[in-house]
Amino acid sequence: MGSARVFIDGEAGTTGLQIRERLLARRDIELISLSGAERKDAKARRDALHAADVAILCLPDDAAREAAALAEGADVKLIDASTAHRTADGWVYGFPEFRAGQREAVIGADRISNPGCYSTGAIAILAPLVAAHLLPVDYPVTVNAVSGYTGGGKSLIARYEAAGEAGYKPDPFWNYGLTLNHKHVPEITRWTGLGHPPIFQPSVARYAQGMLVSVPLALWSVESGPTAAAAHEILLSQYADTRFVRVAPLGEAEGLKELDPQALNGTNMLEIFVFSDEETGRAVITARLDNLGKGASGAAVQNMNLLLGMPEDAGIEASAAA
Numbered sequence: 001m002g003s004a005r006v007f008i009d010g011e012a013g014t015t016g017l018q019i020r021e022r023l024l025a026r027r028d029i030e031l032i033s034l035s036g037a038e039r040k041d042a043k044a045r046r047d048a049l050h051a052a053d054v055a056i057l058c059l060p061d062d063a064a065r066e067a068a069a070l071a072e073g074a075d076v077k078l079i080d081a082s083t084a085h086r087t088a089d090g091w092v093y094g095f096p097e098f099r100a101g102q103r104e105a106v107i108g109a110d111r112i113s114n115p116g117c118y119s120t121g122a123i124a125i126l127a128p129l130v131a132a133h134l135l136p137v138d139y140p141v142t143v144n145a146v147s148g149y150t151g152g153g154k155s156l157i158a159r160y161e162a163a164g165e166a167g168y169k170p171d172p173f174w175n176y177g178l179t180l181n182h183k184h185v186p187e188i189t190r191w192t193g194l195g196h197p198p199i200f201q202p203s204v205a206r207y208a209q210g211m212l213v214s215v216p217l218a219l220w221s222v223e224s225g226p227t228a229a230a231a232h233e234i235l236l237s238q239y240a241d242t243r244f245v246r247v248a249p250l251g252e253a254e255g256l257k258e259l260d261p262q263a264l265n266g267t268n269m270l271e272i273f274v275f276s277d278e279e280t281g282r283a284v285i286t287a288r289l290d291n292l293g294k295g296a297s298g299a300a301v302q303n304m305n306l307l308l309g310m311p312e313d314a315g316i317e318a319s320a321a322a
C-alpha cells in the first residue's frame, strides 16, 4: 500500500496528540485533521471518518461509541483507544502478542479495540500462564499497579500541573479503584481466560508517565506444584518472536533491587520480570510499560501499521516523553 489516509478522532487529547506526533513525520501517512471549531462537530467528524482508510478513536467512551456509529457504511477501519469496545462482539482485541493467532486476527480486522494500559500488563503476564495451565482458571488473582498521572488524560494532567490553582492535586501517591470494579477488570478477566474477576488495585504517583503492573503468585498453593522458572519459561516462549515484548532473563531479575516505571517511556516496549523465592514457592511477576506507549498510542500505531501492511515498527517511538 502507498500512502494511507488516517483520521485521529480526539487528536487534541493526551493519547491523540501522542499518535499525531508519531504519524506527522511519516510520508506513508496522510493525516486528516479537523479545525478546533470542527473537532466536536458530528458532521465534520462523519465526513472525516468516511474519507479515511483508518480512524483512531482517542475519545471518552460515549464519544467513541458515537464515532463508531458515524462510521457505519464507510470503508474505514477503526482502532478504538477507549474502553467502549474491549469486550464487544465484532471487535478484535488489539494486543497482537498475547496469544497465538492474535497478530493475524489484527491484520485481518476492520474493528480493533486497543487494550487498556493496565490491562496490557496484566494480560501479558496472565494469559500465557492460564493458557498453559500453569495457573488454574480459578486461581485467585490479584493485580497491583502504579501509573504516572498522564494515565488520567488531560483533566488529571491539569490537576497535577496547575500548582496554586483550584483542583491542584499535591498528593505524592494514591490508591483508587476501591470499589474493586475498575473499568479494566472486564477486559482483564475476558482476555486472560480467568474464571473470576481479579482483585485489581491501581494507584497513581506524582510522576507523569510510565507504569508497573504486578501479579503476586502464591505458587505453593497450586496443586500441580508449578515453579517460577516454569512460569518464566512459558512467558519466554510466548514472546520469543515478538518485537515489542521482552521477558528479562531470570538472572537479570534476580540482580534487581528496584524497578523504575519510567524506563520505557517513549517506546512501544513491554518488559516482563519474574521475581521469586523458589524455596517458599512465592513469585511476583511484573510488567513495565509506558502507559502512553504500549499502553495506548504506541500500541495504536502498531495496530495501524499491521492493518495497513506497513512495517510493524514504523514511527512507533515518541520523539520525547509527555
Ligand SMILES: NC(=O)C1=CN([C@@H]2O[C@H](COP(=O)(O)OP(=O)(O)OC[C@H]3O[C@@H](n4cnc5c(N)ncnc54)[C@H](OP(=O)(O)O)[C@@H]3O)[C@@H](O)[C@H]2O)C=CC1
Pocket (backbone or CB within 6 Å): 009, 010, 011, 012, 013, 014, 015, 016, 039, 040, 041, 057, 058, 059, 060, 061, 063, 081, 082, 083, 115, 116, 117, 150, 151, 152, 153, 154, 155, 291, 292, 295, 296
Ligand atoms: N491516557 C492514557 O494513558 C490512556 C488513555 N486511553 C484511552 O484513550 C481515550 C482518550 O484518553 P486521553 O487521551 O487520556 O483523554 P483526554 O481527555 O486527554 O483526551 C480526550 C479528547 O477527546 C476530546 N473529546 C471529548 N469528547 C469529544 C467529542 N464528542 N468529539 C470529539 N472529541 C471529543 C477531548 O476534547 P477536549 O480537548 O475539549 O477535552 C479531548 O481532546 C480514553 O477513552 C482513554 O480511556 C487508553 C490508554 C491509556
Ligand SMILES: CC(=O)N[C@@H](CCC(=O)OP(=O)(O)O)C(=O)O
Pocket (backbone or CB within 6 Å): 081, 082, 083, 115, 116, 117, 118, 147, 148, 149, 150, 151, 152, 153, 156, 183, 184, 202, 203, 204, 295
Ligand atoms: C491513572 C489513570 O487514571 N488511569 C486510567 C486508565 C487509563 C485510561 O483512561 O485509559 P485506558 O482505560 O484506555 O487504559 C484509569 O484508571 O481510569
